[in-house]
Amino acid sequence: MRYVSTRGGVEPITFSQAVMMGLATDGGLLLPDAFPQVADADLRRWAGMPFQELAVEVMHPYMGDDISRRELAALVERSYSGFSHPEVTPVVKVGKQYILELFHGPTAAFKDVALQFLGNLFELLLERSGGHLNILGATSGDTGSAAIYGVRGQRRIDIFILHPHNRVSPIQERQMTTVLDDNVHNIAIEGTFDDGQRIVKDLFNDLAFKREYSLGAVNSINWARILAQVVYYFYAWSRVSDGDTGRRLTFSVPTGNFGDIFAGYVAMRMGLPVERLVLATNRNDILSRFVNSGIYQAREVHHTISPSMDIQISSNFERYLYYLMDRNADKVAGLMEQMRREGRLSVPEPLRGQVAALFHAEAVGEEETLEQIATTWREEGYILDPHTAVGVRAAKAFPGAVCLATAHPAKFGAAVQRAIGSEAPPPASLQGLMEKETRCQILAADTGVVKSFIQRKLNERNE
Numbered sequence: 001m002r003y004v005s006t007r008g009g010v011e012p013i014t015f016s017q018a019v020m021m022g023l024a025t026d027g028g029l030l031l032p033d034a035f036p037q038v039a040d041a042d043l044r045r046w047a048g049m050p051f052q053e054l055a056v057e058v059m060h061p062y063m064g065d066d067i068s069r070r071e072l073a074a075l076v077e078r079s080y081s082g083f084s085h086p087e088v089t090p091v092v093k094v095g096k097q098y099i100l101e102l103f104h105g106p107t108a109a110f111k112d113v114a115l116q117f118l119g120n121l122f123e124l125l126l127e128r129s130g131g132h133l134n135i136l137g138a139t140s141g142d143t144g145s146a147a148i149y150g151v152r153g154q155r156r157i158d159i160f161i162l163h164p165h166n167r168v169s170p171i172q173e174r175q176m177t178t179v180l181d182d183n184v185h186n187i188a189i190e191g192t193f194d195d196g197q198r199i200v201k202d203l204f205n206d207l208a209f210k211r212e213y214s215l216g217a218v219n220s221i222n223w224a225r226i227l228a229q230v231v232y233y234f235y236a237w238s239r240v241s242d243g244d245t246g247r248r249l250t251f252s253v254p255t256g257n258f259g260d261i262f263a264g265y266v267a268m269r270m271g272l273p274v275e276r277l278v279l280a281t282n283r284n285d286i287l288s289r290f291v292n293s294g295i296y297q298a299r300e301v302h303h304t305i306s307p308s309m310d311i312q313i314s315s316n317f318e319r320y321l322y323y324l325m326d327r328n329a330d331k332v333a334g335l336m337e338q339m340r341r342e343g344r345l346s347v348p349e350p351l352r353g354q355v356a357a358l359f360h361a362e363a364v365g366e367e368e369t370l371e372q373i374a375t376t377w378r379e380e381g382y383i384l385d386p387h388t389a390v391g392v393r394a395a396k397a398f399p400g401a402v403c404l405a406t407a408h409p410a411k412f413g414a415a416v417q418r419a420i421g422s423e424a425p426p427p428a429s430l431q432g433l434m435e436k437e438t439r440c441q442i443l444a445a446d447t448g449v450v451k452s453f454i455q456r457k458l459n460e461r462n463e
């Protein structure tokens, strides 16, 4: 198995190289050169398998000789041992639909499923190469904590996460700053999320600094993150269908950067019986407008009660575009260039039909989201978080759909309170956070200041 770039400018590379590269060096995204095919007999055999075993079956064909099955099994075991549910990602029936609970990880959101795995995978690859990686990222809240939990305590990784001081929710702040491992460095920027992002971008563009300090990112463009997410589509299918390969399922996915739903697309291309992918967005509807019109065009970002989906541009969308363009990298590069120049791109008519045949897209407003939380609570006694509620609402016309639950409702207490009059009881991972010891450095929103802090910390750590 080799990996290629959506823009055609990278010589085929191995799985390990793709993981360490992250973003392709030509500015595109990395993808496998073929999808391993899953036969009906495999699907039947996998039904009833524990999550961890299934994960090895699904992921190993993507790794070639880089990682043995035994090594992968150990990685998977370690990555999911911190989940509070024995099934890792259990499926529950709620009314006419199924809820795939992806929030049993240490930070109570679905990003744990991929980032727990990615952290351990990085560590394994760095052990082999003898290297050290310094992860740098800016967060508006959720991704930061999942990334920190993914690498805490790893010997060959340090992580620096910038968040806007006093502008993330108290729970989100505590989830990050109560992690006291020596390799975790929280920085509160006296500024906004955009300031944090700008500083991170400046530092990545400082090539001498980037090279000297081996800076890397953990954003959703890493192929290993997508791969880890493919697993739970198979898992959900195996639990709901009971191995009946005639049973095609519809999945509803609360979508922001298109990573999660793209994993569903990959599962389908591997042979999972998928009927429809419901692409659910909040008011930030660039993707639903694309599915319904063939035109992909950014507008301003709206702040909503499902903040992890408040995006303007979906970083993984280019991966889907590559397949839509029949793997013609020149066409993808052309479209992305059009996007850069004109702020929009459009795909030709016959392809729009292809998009609409697979995806059902809906943008769900704030009132509808709150209403869905209230209805599901009243009728089924189940509390949805606002992201999951967007997906459940968008799948209304699809009874029997599997709705991906991307966050625990206790993480978004204010919205849940508005919808049903009280907050959801917190899982163990969120209890007692406010009483715990914290560590965090407050810094000016200045690239030079952040750069010296990182240098000083890393020099101290090397002594």
Ligand SMILES: *Cc1c(COP(=O)(O)O)cnc(C)c1O
Binding pocket: 109, 110, 111, 142, 220, 254, 255, 256, 257, 258, 259, 260, 261, 308, 309, 387, 406, 407
């Ligand atoms: C990140 C996130 C999403 C969006 O997932 P994408 O892969 O970016 O589409 C949805 N819900 C929650 C809670 C998230 O944290």
